[in-house]
Amino acid sequence: MKTIKSLFLLSLLIVNLLISSTYGSSIRVSIVGGEEAEVIEKPRTFGNKRELKLEYSQIYPKKQLNQENINFMSARDTFVDNLMSKMSITEKIGQMTQLDITTLTSPNTITINETTLAYYAKTYYIGSYLNSPVSGGLAGDIHHINSSVWLDMINTIQTIVIEGSPNKIPMIYGLDSVHGANYVHKATLFPHNTGLAATFNIEHATTAAQITSKDTVAVGIPWVFAPVLGIGVQPLWSRIYETFGEDPYVASMMGAAAVRGFQGGNNSFDGPINAPSAVCTAKHYFGYSDPTSGKDRTAAWIPERMLRRYFLPSFAEAITGAGAGTIMINSGEVNGVPMHTSYKYLTEVLRGELQFEGVAVTDWQDIEKLVYFHHTAGSAEEAILQALDAGIDMSMVPLDLSFPIILAEMVAAGTVPESRLDLSVRRILNLKYALGLFSNPYPNPNAAIVDTIGQVQDREAAAATAEESITLLQNKNNILPLNTNTIKNVLLTGPSADSIRNLNGGWSVHWQGAYEDSEFPFGTSILTGLREITNDTADFNIQYTIGHEIGVPTNQTSIDEAVELAQSSDVVVVVIGELPEAETPGDIYDLSMDPNEVLLLQQLVDTGKPVVLILVEARPRILPPDLVYSCAAVLMAYLPGSEGGKPIANILMGNVNPSGRLPLTYPGTTGDIGVPYYHKYSENGVTTPLFQFGDGLSYTTFNYTNLACSNCKPISGQSGNYTGVLGQSYTFTVTVTNNGNVQGKDSVLLYLSDLWAQVTPEVKMLRGFQKVDLMPAKSQQISFTLNAYEFSFIGVDNKITLESGQFIIMVGNQQLGLYLQ
Template identity: 40%
Template sequence: MISKYTKNIAALLAISLFCLIGCETPSSPTSETASSSAKDERVVELLKKMSVEDKVGQMTQITLSMLMKDNQLNIEELKNAIINKKVGSILNVNGVPLSLEEWHDLLTTIQDIATKETELQIPILYGIDAIHGTTYTKGSTLFPHNIGMGATRNPALVKASAKITAAETRASGIRWNFDPALGIARQPLWARYEEMYGEATVLSSVLGFEAIRGYEEDGLDQISAVASCMKHYLGYSVPLSGKDRTPAYIPDTQLREIFLPPFEAATLAGSSTVMINSGEINGIPVHGSKYYLTDILRGELGFEGLAVSDWEDIIRLHSRHRIAATPKEAVKIAVNAGVDMSMVPVDYSFFDLLVELVNDGEVPMSRIDEAVYRIVKLKFDLGLFENAYPEEEAIALFGKDAYKEVALNAALESITLLKNDDKTLPLKEGGKVLLMGPAANSKGALHGSWSYTWQGSDENQFPESTITIKQALENRIGAANVISNSTNDFEDPSNTDIAFLKQNAAKARVIILAIGEKSYAESPGGIHDLNLNDNQIMLAKAAYSTGKPVVLLLAQGRPRVISKIVDGADAIVNLYRPASQGAEATMQILYGDVNPSGVLPFSYPRYSGDVVLYDRKHTEEVTEFIPDSYGGGGYNPQWKFGHGLSYTTFTFGEIQLDKKSYTKSDEIKVTVEVSNTGDRAGKVAVDLFVSDLYASVTPSYKKLKKFTKISLEAGESKNVSFTLTADDLSFINAASEKTVEAGEFSVSVGDKKSNFELK
């Protein structure tokens, strides 16, 4: 059964692109329910003219590198792809970002062939991974990765960054963006953790909804919009082993309660496309499952757009998952299950095999027509048939100064102060600073995956305007006051040279260690252990031994375990992957220009083998290390979900409910007074949790249902109100049905809690 979200954020859809700070936004996605529309006659007429080969070609997507030779576009191979193999879609770059001019030249060449040298003149649909900004275009604006955006608790910032990404991607000439990622970050070993909004389902639902609206709401035929792609449907983010594209085992109750809702919200938001999970759930590859791709995605969620596989996934039904005895059978399974377009992407096997399957009657023409209708319809919607070429007028939307301000605000609101003993931060001006650590002079570590290159690790590809923490610190206090031997090679041993630290510690007033992870994307970012690398642990311990105040900056895409060095640090700041304005934002936080307001979008584990989530079951609250001793403390992270300190203090008043007893048709009004009891202005995230005290399926300890962020001057108080409905009290029962049961519930905000009854 599809969730019915209450229509309580209509005003949010009208938020200006530059509503960047202090925006108070409700936290439940809404939209008009997607409804079937009459067939587009333009598409219907075109389908009548298409041969089997024409149609299968439209379902075929290949990568650009397949069309390159000696780093130059191979025109003959391009013509073979488009004219002979009828290829309908191309993606990616050939390893390095392109300038706007290079993109325009490339896409013009491609569209010239498609629209002038083929009989049907169907334009090419070009797709790209603009994951946290326009990834593969020189000089584009990059924003914090989603895990940092989850820390902002600010939907308006997510929407604003998506609108900029849409504008800059469209200025490049590209109209299809493979974003947003809507998995739930509940497996911290996983290398794509940084691309998720957090471990709470509502974060992905609300923030993903806003990203899609940002990409698409101007209208797909407009120069400020791109087609979004909700991904990776479904259950991709929790591989049991922690390794990318490996099996997940998810009970149906969890699948529907935790992992499906963001895709419900994305469908309601109007996402044009969906990318399918490369992995498998309970032994069933998602890209080969009619149950997941047709029964649930189409039947239950009502999604009508284009479904594309991920990289090389269809052939892997044969070569890796081994549910197909031959490559041909793999194509048959995937297409019949509901995949519309195959990201093949390095050969024409899909085209050849699918033509055979159609001619042999093993894939019905009705399934082909259904898929091709969706593909061609999207091309019409994007205005490609009217003008297939890069739109010159879109160039004016690229690289505006205002975009940097959005990126800066996003970084500022994401950065999370985890520890601050004796008010070590903000730092005072004056004196020398000893700066060390592998992330101190690394652009890649601040950006992470999909940053001008796939891995985000090629320091030469970043714009000259991109600075490191070292450069930002030198800009702030003067190069003469920064003692550092850090290089831009994350693996350089000099970055963790303890001898250098000891030789120079006496000269410094404070030691800043920028530690964490190098940049990585997908499988190359796989790890076997959550613990931070030993060389960085040893560097921190050596710094503590000097007696100087030590500030740790964590540049990382996932929570690396640092329990061995937490106690010795005077202050700890989680930067996540703050991107293009991250270094400047870090300085503004460290020196108190801006009050930190980020809060953890995940539970930060204390031990590598003890990952318990915020919405744990009550039995996970129990520790029984001594038989028959039922102590608490089962949820024992280093820092709890939602933790984040400020340079001021906030208090929460008692929770006010409009009633103490409700029926399932009632709205539940929740109000809490939030006060700034400190001596400076600040922003505070307000999370509302719901607990079902007793249920027929073991209830979670609590679940995040609503959130917002407000600004308060010193001494100021504001009332924050939320509205809950029966849907917020629902769960998936043992029959995999959404249900609401009468009984006692509680709501909690901050350190306050209030109970009510549902009749």
């Protein structure tokens, strides 16, 4: 590993020496990782370094409005102005209040208590509801909610809300549709976001979001609580699978693609969002994904420079770039300040720098938690005041009426001015107007999209996404794909080999995941998929045993059964990982894989049979590196969703060529976490991951050639080295060739290295990716355009900074030098 790192650094230094033969003065640079320091040349900077500063308004210029936009906004403003002039204080506070559906249902049922609902509607004018009545588990004997039941519930709620409203203001309903409309029975379930990220194909993020919004809107729900835009840098964290991985650029591009998919490419600020699109929620703004303890909703200590460098860009791209209509606020605290009380981040940054015009909703009970969890407020009144001063618009209370009751008292006492209510109420009413709720508030059970829920083409799209996500990390002697000419008997074992429940993970039917496979109307386990595509004939025999369950006492008898079957098998396929989980109940104290799964794997490897390891997991659970390297092949499946079984089987048998790449660093030991691939030069050699970010093999080979900059100035006599002007955009081209014998898809990743800067630069950062599909012996030239922002960093003043100097562009084994003056 150190040799590879040394070669990488040496290649950077060679390019540097070539360029600095023209501009040179000596400086001593140390390579950390066991090698001795070397003396190299640093380029002159022609006196003082040139420096530029960027604002988000320059990176994302304000949209030029057309006449249709202007007309929409004018009509909306007139309508909302008139409506607000007639609203009472109680009505306004009701618009800012969101309650859980279980406040309306009778115990252990999904039946709406219409008396309770009417009381809320006529007394408090509640403006929003959320969640599934079976999110937390079964309601009596009811496992799931189908489309007709959802439509009836939403219609009942909306009817009674409007009847109780003096100004006939409709409610807005929100739902956690995390990887598909996971609370709508028969809806298509996609891979979770780490799997989506592993495709390195933004089209899949867009398609998944489009189908998710369609299936959610079909049952009368226009507000989707997705996507998660935090970066997955804390592998202990229970929600890492909801992120697009550790890289800020991947999270930005995939997140923005999802936003456009959810909202149909529209935003709610200057035009309508019509069915089958929904308004989405960029969450959880921001810094939530890196709790120091690794436990959900606990304190994060992230310096301002890190927040802006790594955690803010995905939100900026989704909000200012793609136009996300709402945001959900980080439930935790950052640097000792709960995000729900941060005027700096909720107003100065979000409203000021990012120019956000939409609705900011709290997460679950997070205003109340300022008292008993965060201890920044001594009373409910103080907590509400802190949150309003920071900039929240809507309180997800969600289980009682404390917020509207107490806030009404505070307004009456003069503690909160009505003008503060008006700021938030206007945003909420603007959103309802954009969603067409005033003109068409009721769901349509006869709408054509109702019948599209779970349609075949949607499930095929989910399977195609899973196919591109599955990542081949190890393949000794090309054991995969399995050769049916020589391999006749396969043992499939492991607790996730025949489990659709485990393929889906959390946020599937219920918050903590499904209870059993029968709750999924569609889908295939890996066992079912393998049998379907091989027909389980006499020429190719599949044996199955569970091997061991997860989270139970050691059952050596079960392991022995698997070992015995392995003795008569040509290949053993072992599928291990995690049980479904979500949020705080998913907190763990040890990143190690379940010890019984490790024991099963070890004893199967000890048989001497080739072992193919498949990982189905929410987090990169730690396995002994030597044990992993003893396996013939390793496939990372992430949480591929209901349709994941058949794609995995197709990859095993060679019907699909794997093309996924790791969107995160897979640690080798429990103590070697928290060092992403974009670490600093001083961190070289301090980490030894099991697998690296971007790793991913194929059944073919790809070659990169002719990396060039099309609009830079070549340096005379120095092939592959260029100069340019700071603050400009530059286009780089590279030729990709399929040198193998089978068709394959390749994720082409472009990295940028900044060799020197006023703030220590990263060794490299991803700045572009594209997916290509090539037949054998075919080539394709692809291009990447990097704008000025992509050469920037966060300076010593915590501003977006560009600095003249030396950069390296890398694609595969190709690299070039670029000196920006």
